Amino acid sequence: MADKTKARKAAPRPPTPAAPAVSAMPTEPPASIISITRDPLDSAAIRALEQAVTTAGAGGVVTFAGVVRDNARGKRVRSLEYDAYPEMAESEMARIAAEVARRWPESALAMVHRIGPLAIGECSVVVVAACPHRAEAFEACRYAIDTLKASVPIWKKEFYEDGEEWVEG
Amino acid sequence: MQVRIRYFAALREAVGTPEEALDLPDGATITQARALLAERQPALAALLPACAAAVNRSYAPADAPLSEGAELAFIPPLGGG
Numbered sequence: 001m002a003d004k005t006k007a008r009k010a011a012p013r014p015p016t017p018a019a020p021a022v023s024a025m026p027t028e029p030p031a032s033i034i035s036i037t038r039d040p041l042d043s044a045a046i047r048a049l050e051q052a053v054t055t056a057g058a059g060g061v062v063t064f065a066g067v068v069r070d071n072a073r074g075k076r077v078r079s080l081e082y083d084a085y086p087e088m089a090e091s092e093m094a095r096i097a098a099e100v101a102r103r104w105p106e107s108a109l110a111m112v113h114r115i116g117p118l119a120i121g122e123c124s125v126v127v128v129a130a131c132p133h134r135a136e137a138f139e140a141c142r143y144a145i146d147t148l149k150a151s152v153p154i155w156k157k158e159f160y161e162d163g164e165e166w167v168e169g
Numbered sequence: 170m171q172v173r174i175r176y177f178a179a180l181r182e183a184v185g186t187p188e189e190a191l192d193l194p195d196g197a198t199i200t201q202a203r204a205l206l207a208e209r210q211p212a213l214a215a216l217l218p219a220c221a222a223a224v225n226r227s228y229a230p231a232d233a234p235l236s237e238g239a240e241l242a243f244i245p246p247l248g249g250g
Contacts, residue, residue, distance in 0.1 A: 040191075083181070084177070085175065085177050085223070087226050088223055088226040088227070089249075091227070113249060125249065125250055148249055148250060149249055151228075152222070152247070152248075153177070153247065154247060154248065154250075155178035155211070155248045156249070164243065166178050166179040168248075169248060169250075
């Protein structure tokens with residue numbers, strides 16, 4: 001017993017880290033990330049956006065990814081093409097980000113929409129909302145994607161087996 | 170005065186160009202520009218009624234007056250997301 005106690009005493013204490021493990025994370029919410037891009041929104045890109053908005057105080061991070069579906073209104077869709085009014089799209093997205101910051105002051109938001117040709121299964125839009133708690137992260141993310149769809153000048157063309165069409169929604 | 174018209178999506182395909190200059194009487198409104206374009210470009214006439222308008226990259230009401238050098242865009246029904 002004594003040996004055990006001694007051994008325990010002698011054991012080196014775990015080193016106190018010079019800084020907590022989260023020290024690499026920013027503590028203040030970053031400015032919102034907003035862009036229109038032609039680059040793929042693959043899992044690495046989505047992960048980078050999540051990391052960019054996740055601060056040490058973020059307890060809930062909600063990511064919405066819009067993905068190209070193979071059907072619409074009963075038609076088989078082969079692929080999509082997105083077009084945007086890029087300058088206005090980014091300024092409308094900045095408006096959304098400002099409103100998110102007003103409604104959820106402790107949030108951080110990333111919102112990126114891809115344009116150009118997209119294949120089935122590729123991601124067209126990503127919204128990440130990071131907040132102290134999950135409820136406001138869900139709300140902020142939902143508000144941002146719903147408002148993006150309603151106000152940001154981006155258009156979608158569907159390509160079918162037998163034609164193509166610019167479609168709403 | 171002259172304004173710059175920018176076309177996107179279905180409108181760009183209909184007119185075959187991403188932008189053009191449009192001469193308008195001083196103080197002309199968006200509604201007047203819309204009517205003139207529909208008259209000059211039959212391909213646009215069917216599409217414009219469903220479009221909103223933006224001046225200098227912000228949504229603008231139909232009766233908004235335009236000014237020299239303004240950037241005017243007609244915004245077809247949105248499809249982002």
